[in-house]
Amino acid sequence: MKKALITGVTGQDGAYLSKLLLEKGYEVIGLTRSYAAGNLYKLEYLGIQDSITILECDLLDFSNILNVITKNMPDEIYNLSAQSSVGSSFDQPIGTFQYNTTSVLNILESIKLVNKNIKFYQASSSEMYGKVKDLPISEDTPFHPLSPYAVSKASAHWLTINYRESYSMFTCCGILFNHESFLRSKNFFIKKIIKDSIDIYFGKKDILKVGNIEIKRDFGYSPKYIEAMYSMMQQETPEDFVICSGESVSLKEIIFYVFDKLKIEHEKLVIDDNLYRPTEIYDIYGSNKKAKEKLKWNYDNSFIEVLDMLIEEELINYEK
Ligand SMILES: C[C@H]1O[C@H](OP(=O)(O)OP(=O)(O)OC[C@H]2O[C@@H](n3cnc4c(=O)[nH]c(N)nc43)[C@H](O)[C@@H]2O)[C@@H](O)[C@@H](O)C1=O
Numbered sequence: 001m002k003k004a005l006i007t008g009v010t011g012q013d014g015a016y017l018s019k020l021l022l023e024k025g026y027e028v029i030g031l032t033r034s035y036a037a038g039n040l041y042k043l044e045y046l047g048i049q050d051s052i053t054i055l056e057c058d059l060l061d062f063s064n065i066l067n068v069i070t071k072n073m074p075d076e077i078y079n080l081s082a083q084s085s086v087g088s089s090f091d092q093p094i095g096t097f098q099y100n101t102t103s104v105l106n107i108l109e110s111i112k113l114v115n116k117n118i119k120f121y122q123a124s125s126s127e128m129y130g131k132v133k134d135l136p137i138s139e140d141t142p143f144h145p146l147s148p149y150a151v152s153k154a155s156a157h158w159l160t161i162n163y164r165e166s167y168s169m170f171t172c173c174g175i176l177f178n179h180e181s182f183l184r185s186k187n188f189f190i191k192k193i194i195k196d197s198i199d200i201y202f203g204k205k206d207i208l209k210v211g212n213i214e215i216k217r218d219f220g221y222s223p224k225y226i227e228a229m230y231s232m233m234q235q236e237t238p239e240d241f242v243i244c245s246g247e248s249v250s251l252k253e254i255i256f257y258v259f260d261k262l263k264i265e266h267e268k269l270v271i272d273d274n275l276y277r278p279t280e281i282y283d284i285y286g287s288n289k290k291a292k293e294k295l296k297w298n299y300d301n302s303f304i305e306v307l308d309m310l311i312e313e314e315l316i317n318y319e320k
Pocket residue numbers: 084085086087124125126127176177178179187188189190192209210211212213215217251275277280281
């Protein structure tokens with residue numbers, strides 16, 4: 001039985017990846033910074049909280065992660081833990097940078113010391129590309145990060161590659177574009193607009209307040225993106241892959257699509273300058289050609305189809 005260790009197991013991707021690996025017959029060990037009640041609701045939602053072992057681990061504490069790896073000796077480590085909010089990173093640049101880089105270095109260094117055969121997956125981000133000149137983005141596009149979050153992810157990305165090149169370790173980076181699901185936290189755009197719109201629909205809220213929506217993004221569906229993470233770790237040789245839908249959709253159009261579906265007047269949308277970020281990526285989309293060819297990864301969902309699914313799941317689970 002293969003053993004996988006997943007950091008950030010209580011997040012959206014951690015929960016879906018745990019489910020996928022359990023279905024593939026893995027023993028799954030999930031790491032969380034704090035084993036507080038309420039933290040596990042995403043795993044509970046998928047009905048897998050009792051099928052995985054959850055351990056507390058502070059990834060900033062080298063001795064902590066070194067011990068966890070030594071004791072559990074996993075075959076694969078998926079590093080999904082991060083301060084993942086781009087918006088918050090402008091208010092917490094130091095904490096974001098320290099966490100998102102030191103945690104990765106601590107895991108890589110532990111693998112190097114304990115057992116170099118342990119495979120490592122790093123959750124890289126399309127945010128690393130930032131101010132792009134040419135679209136679509138591919139694995140060869142240069143980085144120009146536009147937020148402390150993006151800079152931290154670019155550093156972690158290069159650390160991961162450096163351990164591969166310096167020590168012949170199996171390390172790979174999945175460069176994921178925005179990916180959504182019912183389990184996305186409410187501080188992210190898609191979950192927020194669906195949840196708030198349904199609140200408006202049921203008379204619990206009056207308006208939807210958002211920041212800059214003169215923006216286009218390449219959005220996809222998290223449970224499908226997770227499959228690509230797994231496939232990357234099963235390759236003969238480790239490589240990095242862009243995972244995306246291949247097209248960008250306007251944020252404004254997404255909001256009005258949700259509003260129209262729920263019969264909400266467009267006047268209920270309010271733009272709040274306080275929610276603007278100091279810098280923005282105005283349009284970004286990638287090419288998933290390499291992932292489709294080498295990983296045999298299939299992704300053909302339009303984001304409107306994904307939105308329909310998410311609205312339905314939110315309505316089914318809505319507590320009135
Ligand atoms: C790939 C990348 O994907 C995610 O980062 P993100 O793109 O920042 O995600 P988001 O859902 O917060 O923003 C999407 C867009 O929507 C704009 N926007 C407008 N108005 C609001 C608003 O009211 N709230 C939010 N959250 N965003 C808003 C916002 O300015 C941005 O342009 C993370 O998973 C990250 O970890 C990651 O790696």
